[in-house]
Amino acid sequence: xxxxxxxxxxxxxxxxxxxxxxxxxxxxxxxxxxxxxxxxxxxxxxxxxxxxxxxx
Amino acid sequence: xxxxxxxxxxxxxxxxxxxxxxxxxxxxxxxxxxxxxxxxxxxxxxxxxxxxxxxxxxxxxxxxxxxxxxxxxxxxxxxxxxxxxxxxxxxxxxxxxxxxxxxxxxxxxxxxxxxxxxxxxxxxxxxxxxxxxxxxxxxxxxxxxxxxxxxxxxxxxxxxxxxxxxxxxxxxxxxxxxxxxxxxxxxxxxxxxxxxxxxxxxxxxxxxxxxxxxxxxxxxxxxxxxxxxxxxxxxxxxxxxxxxxxxxxxxxxxxxxxxxxxxxxxxxxxxxxxxxxxxxxxxxxxxxxxxxxxxxxxxxxxxxxxxxxxxxxxxxxxxxxxxxxxxxxxxxxxxxxxxxxxxxxxxxxxxxxxxxxxxxxxxxxxxxxxxxxxxxxxxxxxxxxxxxxxxxxxxxxxxxxxxxxxxxxxxxxxxxxxxxxxxxxxxxxxxxxxxxxxxxxxxxxxxxxxxxxxxxxxxxxxxxxxxxxxxxxxxxxxxxxxxxxxxxxxxxxxxxxxxxxxxxxxxxxxxxxxxxxxxxxxxxxxxxxxxxxxxxxxxxxxxxxxxxxxxxxxxxxxxxxxxxxxxxxxxxxxxxxxxxxxxxxxxxxxxxxxxxxxxxxxxxxxxxxxxxxxxxxxxxxxxxxxxxxxxxxxxxxxxxxxxxxxxxxxxxxxxxxxxxxxxxxxxxxxxxxxxxxxxxxxxxxxxxxxxxxxxxxxxxxxxxxxxxxxxxxxxxxxxxxxxxxxxxxxxxxxxxxxxxxxxxxxxxxxxxxxxxxxxxxxxxxxxxxxxxxxxxxxxxxxxxxxxxxxxxxxxxxxxxxxxxxxxxxxxxxxxxxxxxxxxxxxxxxxxxxxxxxxxxxxxxxxxxxxxxxxxxxxxxxxxxxxxxxxxxxxxxxxxxxxxxxxxxxxxxxxxxxxxxxxxxxxxxxxxx
Numbered sequence: 001x002x003x004x005x006x007x008x009x010x011x012x013x014x015x016x017x018x019x020x021x022x023x024x025x026x027x028x029x030x031x032x033x034x035x036x037x038x039x040x041x042x043x044x045x046x047x048x049x050x051x052x053x054x055x056x
Numbered sequence: 057x058x059x060x061x062x063x064x065x066x067x068x069x070x071x072x073x074x075x076x077x078x079x080x081x082x083x084x085x086x087x088x089x090x091x092x093x094x095x096x097x098x099x100x101x102x103x104x105x106x107x108x109x110x111x112x113x114x115x116x117x118x119x120x121x122x123x124x125x126x127x128x129x130x131x132x133x134x135x136x137x138x139x140x141x142x143x144x145x146x147x148x149x150x151x152x153x154x155x156x157x158x159x160x161x162x163x164x165x166x167x168x169x170x171x172x173x174x175x176x177x178x179x180x181x182x183x184x185x186x187x188x189x190x191x192x193x194x195x196x197x198x199x200x201x202x203x204x205x206x207x208x209x210x211x212x213x214x215x216x217x218x219x220x221x222x223x224x225x226x227x228x229x230x231x232x233x234x235x236x237x238x239x240x241x242x243x244x245x246x247x248x249x250x251x252x253x254x255x256x257x258x259x260x261x262x263x264x265x266x267x268x269x270x271x272x273x274x275x276x277x278x279x280x281x282x283x284x285x286x287x288x289x290x291x292x293x294x295x296x297x298x299x300x301x302x303x304x305x306x307x308x309x310x311x312x313x314x315x316x317x318x319x320x321x322x323x324x325x326x327x328x329x330x331x332x333x334x335x336x337x338x339x340x341x342x343x344x345x346x347x348x349x350x351x352x353x354x355x356x357x358x359x360x361x362x363x364x365x366x367x368x369x370x371x372x373x374x375x376x377x378x379x380x381x382x383x384x385x386x387x388x389x390x391x392x393x394x395x396x397x398x399x400x401x402x403x404x405x406x407x408x409x410x411x412x413x414x415x416x417x418x419x420x421x422x423x424x425x426x427x428x429x430x431x432x433x434x435x436x437x438x439x440x441x442x443x444x445x446x447x448x449x450x451x452x453x454x455x456x457x458x459x460x461x462x463x464x465x466x467x468x469x470x471x472x473x474x475x476x477x478x479x480x481x482x483x484x485x486x487x488x489x490x491x492x493x494x495x496x497x498x499x500x501x502x503x504x505x506x507x508x509x510x511x512x513x514x515x516x517x518x519x520x521x522x523x524x525x526x527x528x529x530x531x532x533x534x535x536x537x538x539x540x541x542x543x544x545x546x547x548x549x550x551x552x553x554x555x556x557x558x559x560x561x562x563x564x565x566x567x568x569x570x571x572x573x574x575x576x577x578x579x580x581x582x583x584x585x586x587x588x589x590x591x592x593x594x595x596x597x598x599x600x601x602x603x604x605x606x607x608x609x610x611x612x613x614x615x616x617x618x619x620x621x622x623x624x625x626x627x628x629x630x631x632x633x634x635x636x637x638x639x640x641x642x643x644x645x646x647x648x649x650x651x652x653x654x655x656x657x658x659x660x661x662x663x664x665x666x667x668x669x670x671x672x673x674x675x676x677x678x679x680x681x682x683x684x685x686x687x688x689x690x691x692x693x694x695x696x697x698x699x700x701x702x703x704x705x706x707x708x709x710x711x712x713x714x715x716x717x718x719x720x721x722x723x724x725x726x727x728x729x730x731x732x733x734x735x736x737x738x739x740x741x742x743x744x745x746x747x748x749x750x751x752x753x754x755x756x757x758x759x760x761x762x763x764x765x766x767x768x769x770x771x772x773x774x775x776x777x778x779x780x781x782x783x784x785x786x787x788x789x790x791x792x793x794x795x796x797x798x799x800x801x802x803x804x805x806x807x808x809x810x811x812x813x814x815x816x817x818x819x820x821x822x823x824x825x826x827x828x829x830x831x832x833x834x835x836x837x838x839x840x841x842x843x844x845x846x847x848x849x850x851x852x853x854x855x856x857x858x859x860x861x862x863x864x865x866x867x868x869x870x871x872x873x874x875x876x877x878x879x880x881x882x883x884x885x886x887x888x889x890x891x892x893x894x895x896x897x898x899x900x901x902x903x904x905x906x907x908x909x910x911x912x913x914x915x916x917x918x919x920x921x922x923x924x925x926x927x928x929x930x931x932x933x934x935x936x937x938x939x940x941x942x943x944x945x946x947x948x949x950x951x952x953x954x955x956x957x958x959x960x961x962x963x964x965x966x967x968x
Contacts, residue, residue, distance in 0.1 A: 004320060008299075008327060015291050022287045026280050036234040039211040043218070 093134055100133035101144040146259045150223070155212045181250035181266060183445065190266060194242045198228055201250065205239045206263040208232060216260055224253060239264070279411055282342075286404040289339040292331045293397035297932075299324045299331075300394035304929045308390070325384040328393040332377060339400040342407065343370045350545075360546035365588055368549045372583030373400065379576040389573050392580050395931040399585045402939050410592035413599040416608060432464040433457070435508055446514055453511045457502045465514040469494045472507035473714075475669065476500045487669075504669055544907075552582045552918070559922045577926040581917035586938040590906030593946035598899040601952035606883040607892055614878045616903075617862045618896035622842030624790050625835060625856075628801035628811055628824075630849040631866050631886075633777040637671060639678035640758055641774040643749040656763040656771040660729040662705040662722045671761055674775045675729075717761075728764040735762035736769060743769040779814065782886045787815045789890070796821060798838070800831050800856070831856040847889060864889060891952060898951035906942045913938040 025031065112134060135141040147155050181203075191199040208217065213232070217239055220230040226248025231240045241253065254264040307321045347370035354362040376392045383389035432446040435454040446464040449455065454470055457463050463476070475487040478500045487503055490496055496509055498518035515521055556578045563571040595612035602609055609615065626632050644653025661679040664672035710720040717730010719738065728738045732750035736742050750760040750772040758774035787797045798821040801808040808824030823834065832855045838844050839861060846853065846860035854876040857863025865877035866889065881888035917934060920926050 001317065001320060005323065008323070012295060012327070012331075015295055019288050019291045022291075023284045026284050026287070029280075031280070031283060032276060033233040033235065036214060036232060039214050039234060040218075042211050043215045 097134065099135045101135055101141070143259075143261045155216055178251040178254045178264070181254060185445070186250075186266065187245060194228075197246070198242050198244050200240065200242045202238055202240045202267055203254070204265045204267050205232070205237050205257065206265070207261050208234060208237055213262070217257065217262065220253065220256075224248060224256060227253060238267070276415075279408070279415065282404070282408045282411060285338055285342070286401065286408050289335055289397070289401035289404050292335045292338070293394070293401040296328045296331045296394040296397045299328050300391075300928070300932060303391075304932070322384075322387060325391045328391055329381055329384040332380070332393040332397055335397050335400060336377065339404050340373070342404060343373065343400070347371075354546070360550060361543070363542075363546040363549055365542050365545045365548075365584065367545055368552055368582070368584050369399075369403065369588055371549065371552065372396075372579045375579040376576055376583070379572060388569060390576075390928045392576065392928050392931065395580055395928060395935055396583075398932070399583060399935060402585060402936075403588050406589040406592040406596075409596040410612070413596035414610065416599060416603045430464075432514075449511050449514045451511050451513070454508050455511060456506065456508050458506050459502055459504055461502055463496050463498055463500050463502060463509065465509060465511045466497050466518040467495075467509040467512045469496060470508045470510045472505055474505035474507050475503040477503055504667075548584060548587075552579065555582065555918050555922060562922065563924070574921065574924055577921040577924075577931070578918055581921050581926050581931050581934065582914050583935075584910065584914060585935055586910030586913060586942040587907060589939060590910055590942050590946070591903050593943060594899055594903045594906060594949060597946050597949060598895060598902075598951045602892075602895060605888070605891060605952050607879065607881050607888050607895075607952070609879050611878060614862050615896040615899045617843050618845060618879075618893060619900040620843055621795055621845040621862070623796045623798055623838050623844045625798040625800050625838070625844060625846045625860065627846075627848035627853050628799060628803055628808055629777060631847055632783045632799070632811065632815065633779055636777070637674040637759070637775045638778045639674050639773055640776045640778050641753065643746070643753070643772045643774070645743055645746055645768070645770055653771045656765055657773060659722050659725060659727045659765055660761070660763045660771075660773070663707065663710070663718060663720050663727050663729055665705075665707075667718065671759060671775050675761075675773070726766050729761060732760050732762040732772065735764050739764045739769045740767035741769075746772050779811065780886055782890070784815050786886050786890055787817060790893075791816070799823065800826050800834060802826055802828075802831075828853070828855050832859045835859040864892065895951040898949055902945060902949035902951070906945045909941050909945065910938055913941075 133144070135144065187199060191201040194200045205217070208214070214234055217232045218230050220227045220241070226246075227241060227243045229240075229242040233239070241250075243250065243253065257264050303321065303324055307317060307324060343366045346364050347366040350362060350364035350367055354360060373396050376396050379389070380391040380393050380396075383391050430446050431443050432449060433441050433456040434444050434449065435441050435456050441456055449465060455465060455467075459474065469490050469492050471492055473489070473491045476490050476496060478488050478497070490507065496507075497520065498514070499520035513519075556575050559574045559578050560571050563574045591612065595615070598615065599609050599612070639657070642653050642657055644656070657675065658679055661675040664675050667673075705723050707723075708721045710718060712718050713730065713734065716734035717728065719726070719728040719730075721727070728735050732747060736747055746762065746769045750762055753760040753772060753774035756774070756776075758776035761773045761775060762769060763771045763773065790797050797815075797817050799808060799812040799815075799817050801811075801824050803824055805824030809819070809822055812819070812822035823830075826834065831853070835844055835846060835856050836859050839859065843862075844860045845862045845864060846857045847864045847866060848857060849866045853863075853865075857865070857876050857878075862879065863877035865880035866884065866886070879892060881892075913934070917926065917931075920930075
């Protein structure tokens with residue numbers, strides 16, 4: 001069980017890494033809008049071929 | 057008021073045709089029309105019931121939209137309104153039939169996307185100032201801008217909006233935030249103008265507007281920081297729980313008995329301590345700051361009642377932490393780190409949800425700040441008109457205001473004569489005449505004719521601008537609101553300390569160690585975790601539901617005050633009444649039955665159908681509501697009608713007489729509509745009875761209009777401001793609940809008295825002729841004796857709303873009142889107000905229940921702790937359980953559920 005002395009700090013470091021990733025995600029605005037991405041899943045991608053770019 | 061004996065007063069318009077009217081002569085042969093669907097069939101575009109005034113459209117189906125008929129050719133589609141028909145057409149012509157597939161995935165989100173007539177505000181989007189100030193540079197010379205977008209409500213809208221890069225050259229990216237109604241566009245200014253993008257969106261019914269920044273920059277940053285802290289707090293709590301799990305599973309025994317695993321046990325305790333210390337700095341400040349401030353406050357005021365709910369929380373957390381650190385370092389006693397960490401993480405979550413809920417209301421009010429247009433049409437000395445920013449105008453400049461537009465400046469009419477809708481400022485629904493030399497104000501709407509105004513004041517110097525600034529600056533800061541939970545905080549702290557002392561005294565004989573352990577147990581388990589969560593959660597849930605129902609509540613104490621309101625003050629115009637002229641009564645000539653009088657109304661409406669005069673719009677509206685149609689030869693039997701709508705009637709030879717009325721030929725009949733004296737002069741046989749009826753209508757405060765058909769005076773129509781159908785019911789309900797309804801109006805005292813009496817308001821609670829200052833003074837006086845709620849809709853109510861304890865702005869009202877109010881509704885009518893009162897009562901009940909549950913838990917826990925029964929394990933289990941109970945209560949609250957129903961039920965009588 002002495003291995004725990006090594007494992008627990010490693011686990012905590014991983015957790016710390018997770019928190020840093022979370023912090024980055026929040027600060028880059030990814031949590032500002034949590035409803036629209038769920039809706040975007042329903043939309044089909046527009047293939048480049050049939051995407052005419054016409055002036056307004 | 058004596059009425060002519062046989063005259064009939066009509067207030068409902070079922071569909072019928074008069075049997076004695078001959079078929080219209082010379083009628084052209086009309087193409088075979090397929091049978092109309094029932095009124096509750098869904099509109100092909102928005103899915104809402106088509107109602108009686110349904111519009112036909114035909115679409116060349118190519119099979120991709122489903123239900124084409126067998127021949128694959130033209131199919132008639134039916135829409136609820138012209139707006140839906142136009143948008144449907146726009147979608148079809150752009151080849152965007154995919155929209156309807158996506159829309160069908162979420163039928164509950166159906167709401168009509170009307171075409172939008174863009175105001176000149178879009179011109180602002182192209183100005184250099186806008187590009188410089190409001191857009192940010194993007195990659196490769198593009199600019200990024202965020203615009204407010206109204207009318208988006210479902211996946212189909214997201215699809216439609218985010219297609220912009222593919223449909224418009226020059227737009228690189230478009231991201232829609234559905235919940236907040238914002239679109240972030242990356243575009244190349246050299247290739248496309250923002251106003252063109254806005255125009256394209258408007259074709260599909262989405263109104264794009266520049267975002268008015270009203271301290272909106274600070275809010276998302278604060279929210280993000282809280283979210284980061286919350287996430288970190290939960291990460292720390294989770295890891296501490298893992299370690300604590302080991303301790304509860306037997307590792308902690310090793311500490312006391314010095315067994316082989318003592319090293320691990322020590323390690324676990326120490327590491328938990330480290331995690332807790334980190335959390336003290338991450339999550340702690342949220343509570344300690346406010347707790348410390350409230351303690352200083354209480355000490356200065358020498359009153360325990362000043363303590364905030366954070367104080368007992370801070371007490372429990374700090375006490376538990378201190379003891380646990382000592383225990384970890386010395387190896388004696390229990391550590392409570394995991395319970396404390398979970399407690400802090402849970403409380404942070406509740407705070408975050410509360411902050412996010414508040415943001416909903418803040419977002420909505422930002423969009424309303426565009427009360428006065430920012431662009432104006434300046435007329436140069438040579439007569440050339442160019443569109444400039446209103447703020448750049450100088451006194452003496454001339455601006456042109458077209459019919460239908462909002463006047464951008466205070467000034468004097470230089471040329472042109474028109475009618476103005478001053479309801480934004482005065483609340484009066486009757487339009488005012490404006491002739492050269494008359495004074496006009498910014499914010500009023502020009503109704504009928506083009507005028508040129510010489511500028512006297514613009515921007516913040518206008519009357520409306522000053523009012524808005526006053527509202528913005530005079531806003532009381534969200535000073536410490538005394539919520540229910542906070543009121544008991546002082547008592548709570550006292551109780552906890554008393555119990556701790558009691559425990560110390562009881563257990564002292566057993567030794568200092570044991571006594572300290574018990575005291576800490578009391579402090580930790582009595583820590584009001586659930587108590588601190590009850591109010592924020594209940595508010596967050598209620599505010600979210602209310603927002604979906606179109607009611608935005610800015611501060612949670614509004615719910616409490618509404619539930620305990622003593623006096624409810626109503627504005628009259630626009631709140632208790634419809635706020636716009638509508639047909640109140642129709643008096644037919646004696647000898648004619650109802651149907652002929654109704655036919656007269658329809659003819660008059662057909663003649664007036666494209667006039668912007670308020671009386672004309674009232675006539676048209678009265679007919680649209682009742683699904684009237686002109687006749688054909690065939691008698692009707694109620695439900696289905698083959699007749700023409702007033703929109704399709706054939707009209708010739710229109711002749712307008714300013715100030716008097718209009719005459720013309722409708723489907724072969726010579727019709728005259730206008731002022732009774734003028735119209736009667738055009739009749740071959742003047743009818744004294746009808747003239748008297750017209751005068752009776754005028755004496756009643758209505759505007760009388762006479763209809764003459766083929767030389768005979770047929771009907772006198774009274775146009776005025778009709779009472780809302782549900783106003784009387786609301787007043788009765790308020791009285792039943794023991795509240796005092798009060799009517800405060802800027803309109804004539806006699807009219808106010810009549811309206812108040814009709815609604816059942818006591819005579820001593822009615823005041824007419826009140827200026828905005830007088831309204832504010834009255835409310836201040838009433839506020840001394842009880843909680844005052846003010847319900848209104850105009851700019852003139854804004855100051856009064858601030859004086860009241862709770863200001864409620866009803867939908868369809870002036871933007872300034874919605875900014876000043878504590879609660880505002882975006883849907884018109886009194887139904888949101890009813891929902892608000894219901895919902896507030898439910899929220900307060902939920903909060904009380906939540907507080908009761910958590911108090912019970914705390915009390916039982918504290919008593920158990922004094923009895924020595926509470927160990928860290930017990931606390932670790934009991935605390936989440938109590939928190940979950942409070943969360944469950946908050947989610948199951950009954951507030952604002954009924955108002956959440958989005959699809960209105962079609963009734964047999966037509967559109968609700």
